[in-house]
Amino acid sequence: MGDNAPNKADCELIFKSIDKNGDGKISLDEFSDAVKASGTCSNVDVPSKMKEIDKDGDGFISIDELWEFFSAHPQMLKEAVSKVA
Numbered sequence: 001m002g003d004n005a006p007n008k009a010d011c012e013l014i015f016k017s018i019d020k021n022g023d024g025k026i027s028l029d030e031f032s033d034a035v036k037a038s039g040t041c042s043n044v045d046v047p048s049k050m051k052e053i054d055k056d057g058d059g060f061i062s063i064d065e066l067w068e069f070f071s072a073h074p075q076m077l078k079e080a081v082s083k084v085a
Contacts, residue, residue, distance in 0.1 A: 006074045010081045011067045017084045025060035038083055 018026050018034040026034075032046045053061050053069045070077035 006067075006071050006077050008067060010077055011070050012063065014070075014077070014080045014084055015063050015066050025062055026066070027060055031061060038080065 018030050020030050028047065028050055031050050035044055035046050053065050055065050
């Protein structure tokens with residue numbers, strides 16, 4: 001795996017930074033705040049992006065769902081890490 005491979009530790013770092021109330025899942029409000037704070041995604045349709053990542057449709061993003069998304073989009077993980085770090 002090269003340097004561009006997604007890193008689970010990075011994903012966990014981002015998950016914790018978005019999960020403000022620490023309940024182990026990301027709500028739409030937390031996700032929306034994170035997208036706004038990133039400043040890179042001003043044209044993102046937050047509810048539809050949330051649905052795309054929330055595979056089980058429970059209205060929350062789990063760490064596994066976030067990891068699956070970032071595994072498919074490693075560049076987005078890199079950008080997100082650069083904002084959090």
